[in-house]
Amino acid sequence: MKLVNPLYYPLAVLAGGITLIIGVRFIQVPSIIAIPTAVAIATGISIPLSQKEASTININNPALAREIQSVQQQAKLLLNKAEDLRNEAKQMLTTTTQLELLTAVEYACDRTQELPDKISNLAQKLQGSDSLLSPIKLERQLAEVKARQRNSYGLAQEKLQQLATSLENNLRLAQQGQDARQAQVVSLTTLVIESAGVLQQLQNRLRTSNLNNSAEINELKELSEELKSMQESVDLLIM
16 A cells, blocks of 8 residues: 655644644653654554545546546556656666766655645646636746746756646636636646656666766766656646
8 A cells, every 4th residue: 555645634734743643741751752743643644634635636627527536547657657667777876976866866766756635736727616726826926937947958958848838728718707727637648658757768768878977877867857857847736
């Protein structure tokens, strides 16, 4: 059973906090025992909450609900692929000169594995007829993307431009009083699909590159950075 992030579930956080307070202040359990116990309880409670949340998408737009379910499935597949890549990288990158690349790959995998929880969180925000995306929110997202563009270059800048174009289209829909939520989820789906492509490319290159060649190691680092940049774009899209 996959663990989930309890911070997405206030009830789980509350239960963990109460456990910690009771353990430390009233029962006087040592912190070294009370803290892991509280974390375990919060995580345990968050698992059924996550499962219930994932199985229920109460959205008044059937097409949007299908889009969200589809991207959720793709994100779960990507999670498994990221874990495979992490394990493979650990086995292959073992020398001190390869440590920086291993760190970059592991961090990119960490960010990729956050996707299912983020998408579930987004699904909750988009539920109901009163959750239409506002022009103000989309303008804020667009401003964040353009700010990042100014500090980016190459492929990362190109991807940010594509995201900006999507957000500008969503903003026009919202300003016209139309439901921009589906366009937002389509943009998210595109990022997930592209992330899968970069992750596969990174895995292929890891298997075929000369890992003692600094130039090829740098190329692998760039792919890791590209994957990480896509996850940052996901963050901007669902903020």
